[in-house]
Amino acid sequence: MLSGISIKNVAVIKALDVSMNKGVTVLTGETGAGKSIIIDSINMILGERANKEIVRYGADKATVQAVFVNPPKSVLSVLEENDIDSEDGEVIISRRISADGKSSARINGVIVPLSVLREIAGGLINIHGQHDNQALLNPKKHINFLDEYARCDKEAADYKVHYDKLRETEREIKRLSADEMTKAQRMDLLEYQVNEISRAELTSGEEEDLREQLAICENAENITVAIESAYSNVYDSPEGMSAYDSLSAAVNSLESVADINPVIKSAYDALSAAMYAAEDAAHEIKEFVSGVEYDEQTLNDIEERLDTISKLKRKYGSTVAEILAFKQRALDELNSIRTSDERLEELKFELMEQTRDTEAAGKRLSDLRRDAAKELSDKITRSLRELNMENAALEISVTSDGEFYENGMDTVEFMIRTNPGEPMKPLAKIASGGELSRVILAIKSITAEGDSVDTMIFDEIDTGVSGDAATKITQKLVQIGKNKQVICITHLPQLAAAADTHYLIVKDIDGDMASTTLTELDDKRREEELARIIDGKHITELSLSHARQMLENARK
Numbered sequence: 001m002l003s004g005i006s007i008k009n010v011a012v013i014k015a016l017d018v019s020m021n022k023g024v025t026v027l028t029g030e031t032g033a034g035k036s037i038i039i040d041s042i043n044m045i046l047g048e049r050a051n052k053e054i055v056r057y058g059a060d061k062a063t064v065q066a067v068f069v070n071p072p073k074s075v076l077s078v079l080e081e082n083d084i085d086s087e088d089g090e091v092i093i094s095r096r097i098s099a100d101g102k103s104s105a106r107i108n109g110v111i112v113p114l115s116v117l118r119e120i121a122g123g124l125i126n127i128h129g130q131h132d133n134q135a136l137l138n139p140k141k142h143i144n145f146l147d148e149y150a151r152c153d154k155e156a157a158d159y160k161v162h163y164d165k166l167r168e169t170e171r172e173i174k175r176l177s178a179d180e181m182t183k184a185q186r187m188d189l190l191e192y193q194v195n196e197i198s199r200a201e202l203t204s205g206e207e208e209d210l211r212e213q214l215a216i217c218e219n220a221e222n223i224t225v226a227i228e229s230a231y232s233n234v235y236d237s238p239e240g241m242s243a244y245d246s247l248s249a250a251v252n253s254l255e256s257v258a259d260i261n262p263v264i265k266s267a268y269d270a271l272s273a274a275m276y277a278a279e280d281a282a283h284e285i286k287e288f289v290s291g292v293e294y295d296e297q298t299l300n301d302i303e304e305r306l307d308t309i310s311k312l313k314r315k316y317g318s319t320v321a322e323i324l325a326f327k328q329r330a331l332d333e334l335n336s337i338r339t340s341d342e343r344l345e346e347l348k349f350e351l352m353e354q355t356r357d358t359e360a361a362g363k364r365l366s367d368l369r370r371d372a373a374k375e376l377s378d379k380i381t382r383s384l385r386e387l388n389m390e391n392a393a394l395e396i397s398v399t400s401d402g403e404f405y406e407n408g409m410d411t412v413e414f415m416i417r418t419n420p421g422e423p424m425k426p427l428a429k430i431a432s433g434g435e436l437s438r439v440i441l442a443i444k445s446i447t448a449e450g451d452s453v454d455t456m457i458f459d460e461i462d463t464g465v466s467g468d469a470a471t472k473i474t475q476k477l478v479q480i481g482k483n484k485q486v487i488c489i490t491h492l493p494q495l496a497a498a499a500d501t502h503y504l505i506v507k508d509i510d511g512d513m514a515s516t517t518l519t520e521l522d523d524k525r526r527e528e529e530l531a532r533i534i535d536g537k538h539i540t541e542l543s544l545s546h547a548r549q550m551l552e553n554a555r556k
Contacts, residue, residue, distance in 0.1 A: 029505030034516030047118035150372035235282035383442035433464030
């Protein structure tokens, strides 16, 4: 049950904190007072999308927090699955939208994604809004109302698994069943690409090695002169002593006294290391220069090889590794096309089996829907007669053309007869606004019987009704309120009078800013509000008397 809700900086609401009671609670107020903003706030808690436009002007964020007590076991199970503690049987849901559009949600202090928020909040609140009336006007949505009553989630999920496999196999068959000319053209192209890359006999790292060789060939003369000069100075000077000779002489001089003092020993070791390093470096560059030759043919071969690689890179990838990867993909596709006929036969066999499985799952789902449709039709018909539609009869048509659809094999449509002797006709084509409201209320009251959700919210369920029909709707909502918490935004004086708790929504203008407040009404204020609903702004003694009589009748 919803025990309280706090709304801050949501559109015209600056700050609102409301405690909610058991039974039936109504919210009334002038058009434009902000009733829809309260519904939008509750929808935020339910995980619906919300954008930054909902943030009150001048505020940096909008927040909504709702506290629920005694949640059903199904909700506790989901909380446990997501490692969310629920101490003292409370569930606290908060949602924040920042002025830059960022959104966050928490349940009992734990940040959760919107998918988890929807799952948990959906087990706590069932909300009816104008979209339900719109859904009744769209026959494609009727199947959702039936499935809600049939509780066929498991069977629908099983069917969907088979359906998805079937469609994937069909797509694969279509891909492999391309016409022979297209397949032949594709094979020719792939074979050409594979052969062109194969003839090049590329190896990983080859381009880097070639560019290194090219640099040496192009600078062979400079390299030779530089190395010969360095070798002469370091190790084998034809004129005087080389660096190696000087270091060697210094080492020999210090050798006999090196162990006398640590400073001398350190110098000796350093000079010895320098001598050996000079010797090694000299031998290395001498060996390197012996292999450096300017060979025009070698240079041409390297440039030609790099040109080949460059041409392949323009076609198949920016590196040799990417070219080789392209070749492997082409080989895989070639192999797939060559074996496609064999694979096609396998897929056709799989498709036959998947078709049988999907059809069996679809028929199980259809059987459940047909049984549920008969039960729900009878219950809605009885409920409509309780709602002042004594001659109405509703029938839920479940038909199948043998085709597979995403949600089953069935087409579901609500048919209605409002007068005796008339044929059944599509609900979407003949029902008035008041009749649609009563059909929705009938469906909601029926599905609520087996629903574990404790809180039901109705946003203007009274659209298009008045007189005795309004009284019947009131009686139905009060009946639901005996076992559920019912919250209604309404314009019906009958419903407002029958409520256990009555809140008034008022929008005030403070300077240039509008602000909505919510006030629980005492008996006197209830009389005045009922009189306003009955007679408009100009409250008379007669409308007040009428209001007092309605409240007295409701108490009785």
